[in-house]
Amino acid sequence: MSEIYNHLYEDLEDKLRMIDLEEDNLLKKSELSFQRVLIAINRLQNVLTKNLVDSQAGEILFFKEI
Numbered sequence: 001m002s003e004i005y006n007h008l009y010e011d012l013e014d015k016l017r018m019i020d021l022e023e024d025n026l027l028k029k030s031e032l033s034f035q036r037v038l039i040a041i042n043r044l045q046n047v048l049t050k051n052l053v054d055s056q057a058g059e060i061l062f063f064k065e066i
Helices: 002-022 026-051 056-065
Strands: none
Touching: 002 026
16 A cells, blocks of 8 residues: 555656756746645545545554555
């Protein structure tokens, strides 16, 4: 399960790095970064609700891994 979280994290880091390299305007860079973070939060929330909320044991495992 932690592989999924690592993948989401690495994907977000890559996207933010690309925004930093491609965008010079600080305001635009901030807006794009904020949008990307919101997308990452939604993806993480989807993973959590699909895989962990089903059981108390899944929830405990999640917090042990984090």
